[in-house]
Amino acid sequence: MTKIVLDAGHGGHDPGAVANGLKEKDLTLAIVKHIGHLLGEYEGAEVFYTRTDDRFLELSERAAIANKLKADLLISVHINAGGGTGFESYIYNGNVSSATIAYQNVIHAEIVKAINVTDRGKKRANYAVLRLTNMPAILTENLFIDNANDAAKLKSEQFLLQVAHGHVQGIVKAFGLKKKATATQPKTDATPAQGKVYRVQVGAFNDRKNAERLAEELKKKGYPAIIV
Incomplete structure:
Protein backbone atom coordinates (compact mmCIF):
# COMPACT_ATOMS: atom_id res chain seq x y z
CA MET A 1 0.00 0.00 0.00
CA THR A 2 1.08 3.56 -0.73
CA LYS A 3 0.53 5.69 2.36
CA ILE A 4 -0.37 9.29 1.58
CA VAL A 5 -0.65 11.84 4.38
CA LEU A 6 -2.71 14.90 3.52
CA ASP A 7 -2.03 17.97 5.63
CA ALA A 8 -4.51 20.86 5.57
CA GLY A 9 -2.49 23.92 6.51
CA HIS A 10 -3.38 25.95 9.63
CA GLY A 11 -6.55 25.37 11.69
CA GLY A 12 -8.14 26.23 15.02
CA HIS A 13 -6.91 29.53 16.43
CA ASP A 14 -4.51 29.83 13.46
CA PRO A 15 -6.63 30.84 10.44
CA GLY A 16 -3.63 31.27 8.15
CA ALA A 17 -4.01 34.02 5.57
CA VAL A 18 -7.32 35.91 5.65
CA ALA A 19 -8.67 38.17 2.90
CA ASN A 20 -11.65 38.72 0.61
CA GLY A 21 -14.01 36.98 3.03
CA LEU A 22 -11.92 33.79 2.97
CA LYS A 23 -9.78 31.96 5.53
CA GLU A 24 -6.88 29.80 4.45
CA LYS A 25 -7.63 27.11 7.06
CA ASP A 26 -11.11 26.52 5.57
CA LEU A 27 -9.90 26.32 1.97
CA THR A 28 -7.05 23.95 2.74
CA LEU A 29 -9.36 21.58 4.60
CA ALA A 30 -11.88 21.59 1.74
CA ILE A 31 -9.16 20.81 -0.84
CA VAL A 32 -7.61 18.06 1.28
CA LYS A 33 -10.98 16.34 1.79
CA HIS A 34 -11.64 16.44 -1.94
CA ILE A 35 -8.18 14.93 -2.59
CA GLY A 36 -8.86 12.10 -0.16
CA HIS A 37 -12.31 11.52 -1.62
CA LEU A 38 -11.02 11.29 -5.21
CA LEU A 39 -8.10 9.04 -4.20
CA GLY A 40 -10.71 6.54 -3.01
CA GLU A 41 -11.06 5.47 -6.65
CA TYR A 42 -7.56 4.03 -6.76
CA GLU A 43 -6.12 0.71 -5.66
CA GLY A 44 -3.21 0.66 -3.25
CA ALA A 45 -3.71 4.20 -1.91
CA GLU A 46 -4.09 4.48 1.86
CA VAL A 47 -5.04 8.04 2.81
CA PHE A 48 -4.42 9.67 6.19
CA TYR A 49 -5.12 13.22 7.37
CA THR A 50 -3.32 15.39 9.90
CA ARG A 51 -6.70 17.01 10.57
CA THR A 52 -10.25 16.55 9.32
CA ASP A 53 -11.82 19.38 11.28
CA ASP A 54 -11.03 22.90 12.48
CA ARG A 55 -8.28 22.16 15.00
CA PHE A 56 -4.80 23.53 15.64
CA LEU A 57 -1.73 21.35 15.22
CA GLU A 58 1.89 22.35 15.68
CA LEU A 59 4.04 21.91 12.58
CA SER A 60 6.10 19.33 14.44
CA GLU A 61 2.91 17.37 15.21
CA ARG A 62 2.00 17.25 11.52
CA ALA A 63 5.40 15.83 10.62
CA ALA A 64 5.26 13.40 13.56
CA ILE A 65 1.95 11.97 12.32
CA ALA A 66 3.48 11.21 8.91
CA ASN A 67 6.68 9.83 10.44
CA LYS A 68 4.79 7.53 12.81
CA LEU A 69 2.75 6.17 9.90
CA LYS A 70 5.93 5.66 7.86
CA ALA A 71 4.16 7.39 5.01
CA ASP A 72 5.38 7.34 1.44
CA LEU A 73 4.42 10.97 0.82
CA LEU A 74 3.18 13.99 2.72
CA ILE A 75 1.41 16.77 0.88
CA SER A 76 0.78 19.96 2.82
CA VAL A 77 -1.85 22.17 1.18
CA HIS A 78 -1.77 25.94 1.60
CA ILE A 79 -3.14 29.15 0.10
CA ASN A 80 -0.68 31.94 -0.61
CA ALA A 81 -0.75 35.64 0.32
CA GLY A 82 1.37 38.67 -0.40
CA GLY A 83 -0.12 40.20 -3.50
CA GLY A 84 0.95 37.73 -6.15
CA THR A 85 -1.07 35.33 -8.27
CA GLY A 86 -0.92 31.69 -9.31
CA PHE A 87 0.41 28.35 -8.10
CA GLU A 88 3.78 27.21 -6.74
CA SER A 89 5.13 24.18 -4.91
CA TYR A 90 7.94 23.63 -2.41
CA ILE A 91 10.26 20.90 -1.20
CA TYR A 92 12.88 21.20 1.55
CA ASN A 93 15.91 23.33 0.67
CA GLY A 94 18.33 20.94 2.40
CA ASN A 95 19.28 17.41 1.43
CA VAL A 96 16.36 15.63 -0.20
CA SER A 97 16.00 12.30 -1.97
CA SER A 98 15.80 11.95 -5.72
CA ALA A 99 12.25 10.67 -5.15
CA THR A 100 11.29 13.98 -3.53
CA ILE A 101 12.48 15.90 -6.59
CA ALA A 102 10.76 13.47 -8.96
CA TYR A 103 7.47 13.64 -7.06
CA GLN A 104 7.54 17.45 -7.03
CA ASN A 105 8.18 17.51 -10.79
CA VAL A 106 5.24 15.20 -11.52
CA ILE A 107 2.73 16.58 -9.01
CA HIS A 108 3.50 20.22 -9.80
CA ALA A 109 3.02 19.59 -13.53
CA GLU A 110 -0.33 17.84 -13.03
CA ILE A 111 -1.69 20.63 -10.83
CA VAL A 112 -0.66 23.28 -13.34
CA LYS A 113 -2.31 21.20 -16.07
CA ALA A 114 -5.55 20.99 -14.08
CA ILE A 115 -5.93 24.70 -13.29
CA ASN A 116 -5.48 27.55 -15.74
CA VAL A 117 -3.38 29.89 -13.56
CA THR A 118 0.10 31.40 -13.51
CA ASP A 119 2.83 28.82 -12.87
CA ARG A 120 5.13 30.41 -10.29
CA GLY A 121 7.49 27.45 -10.42
CA LYS A 122 8.95 24.65 -8.34
CA LYS A 123 10.75 26.05 -5.31
CA ARG A 124 12.60 25.05 -2.14
CA ALA A 125 12.29 26.41 1.40
CA ASN A 126 13.17 25.60 4.99
CA TYR A 127 9.58 24.92 6.06
CA ALA A 128 9.28 22.80 9.21
CA VAL A 129 6.72 20.41 7.76
CA LEU A 130 9.18 19.67 4.93
CA ARG A 131 12.29 19.61 7.10
CA LEU A 132 10.97 17.36 9.88
CA THR A 133 9.44 14.61 7.74
CA ASN A 134 11.36 11.40 7.04
CA MET A 135 9.67 10.82 3.70
CA PRO A 136 9.28 12.90 0.52
CA ALA A 137 7.17 15.94 1.38
CA ILE A 138 5.69 18.62 -0.84
CA LEU A 139 3.97 21.86 0.12
CA THR A 140 1.60 23.43 -2.40
CA GLU A 141 0.56 27.09 -2.46
CA ASN A 142 -2.71 27.26 -4.37
CA LEU A 143 -3.37 30.84 -5.51
CA PHE A 144 -3.33 34.05 -3.48
CA ILE A 145 -6.14 34.73 -1.03
CA ASP A 146 -5.43 38.48 -1.10
CA ASN A 147 -5.63 38.73 -4.89
CA ALA A 148 -9.21 39.56 -5.94
CA ASN A 149 -9.11 37.43 -9.11
CA ASP A 150 -7.56 34.45 -7.32
CA ALA A 151 -10.02 34.81 -4.43
CA ALA A 152 -12.96 34.74 -6.84
CA LYS A 153 -11.75 31.33 -8.07
CA LEU A 154 -11.16 30.08 -4.53
CA LYS A 155 -14.78 30.90 -3.66
CA SER A 156 -15.90 28.32 -6.25
CA GLU A 157 -16.20 24.78 -4.90
CA GLN A 158 -15.85 23.52 -8.46
CA PHE A 159 -12.46 25.23 -8.70
CA LEU A 160 -11.37 23.68 -5.39
CA LEU A 161 -12.29 20.32 -6.93
CA GLN A 162 -10.08 21.13 -9.93
CA VAL A 163 -7.20 21.90 -7.56
CA ALA A 164 -7.79 18.60 -5.76
CA HIS A 165 -8.05 16.77 -9.08
CA GLY A 166 -4.61 18.08 -10.07
CA HIS A 167 -3.09 16.88 -6.79
CA VAL A 168 -4.69 13.45 -7.26
CA GLN A 169 -3.51 13.06 -10.85
CA GLY A 170 0.00 13.96 -9.71
CA ILE A 171 -0.06 11.37 -6.93
CA LYS A 178 -4.47 2.09 -10.88
CA LYS A 179 -8.22 2.67 -10.85
CA LYS A 180 -10.29 0.26 -8.80
CA ALA A 181 -12.39 -2.14 -10.85
CA THR A 182 -15.41 -1.03 -8.84
CA ALA A 183 -14.98 2.35 -7.22
CA THR A 184 -16.13 2.43 -3.61
CA GLN A 185 -17.15 5.38 -1.49
CA PRO A 186 -14.26 6.16 0.87
CA LYS A 187 -15.08 7.05 4.45
CA THR A 188 -14.96 10.81 4.48
CA ASP A 189 -17.33 13.62 5.25
CA ALA A 190 -16.44 15.29 1.95
CA THR A 191 -19.65 13.96 0.38
CA PRO A 192 -21.64 15.57 -2.43
CA ALA A 193 -24.20 18.12 -1.40
CA GLN A 194 -27.70 16.90 -2.19
CA GLY A 195 -29.09 18.31 -5.41
CA LYS A 196 -25.85 20.04 -6.37
CA VAL A 197 -24.55 19.79 -9.93
CA TYR A 198 -20.89 20.56 -10.56
CA ARG A 199 -20.21 22.48 -13.75
CA VAL A 200 -16.78 21.60 -15.10
CA GLN A 201 -15.69 24.62 -17.10
CA VAL A 202 -13.54 23.72 -20.10
CA GLY A 203 -12.03 27.20 -20.11
CA ALA A 204 -10.56 26.65 -16.65
CA PHE A 205 -8.37 23.85 -18.00
CA ASN A 206 -5.43 23.98 -20.39
CA ASP A 207 -6.80 20.90 -22.17
CA ARG A 208 -10.43 19.89 -22.73
CA LYS A 209 -9.49 16.24 -22.04
CA ASN A 210 -8.62 17.19 -18.45
CA ALA A 211 -12.07 18.74 -18.03
CA GLU A 212 -13.71 15.60 -19.42
CA ARG A 213 -11.61 13.38 -17.17
CA LEU A 214 -12.59 15.36 -14.05
CA ALA A 215 -16.28 15.28 -15.03
CA GLU A 216 -16.15 11.50 -15.43
CA GLU A 217 -14.41 11.02 -12.09
CA LEU A 218 -16.93 13.26 -10.34
CA LYS A 219 -19.83 11.27 -11.79
CA LYS A 220 -18.31 7.98 -10.65
CA LYS A 221 -17.93 9.37 -7.13
CA GLY A 222 -21.55 10.44 -6.99
CA TYR A 223 -21.00 14.09 -7.88
CA PRO A 224 -23.48 15.13 -10.62
CA ALA A 225 -21.28 16.93 -13.18
CA ILE A 226 -21.70 18.52 -16.58
CA ILE A 227 -19.15 20.11 -18.91
CA VAL A 228 -19.82 23.73 -19.83
Missing part, protein backbone atom coordinates in the same frame (compact mmCIF):
# COMPACT_ATOMS: atom_id res chain seq x y z
CA VAL A 172 -1.50 8.74 -9.28
CA LYS A 173 1.21 9.39 -11.86
CA ALA A 174 4.02 9.55 -9.28
CA PHE A 175 3.11 6.21 -7.70
CA GLY A 176 1.61 4.44 -10.71
CA LEU A 177 -1.74 3.94 -9.00
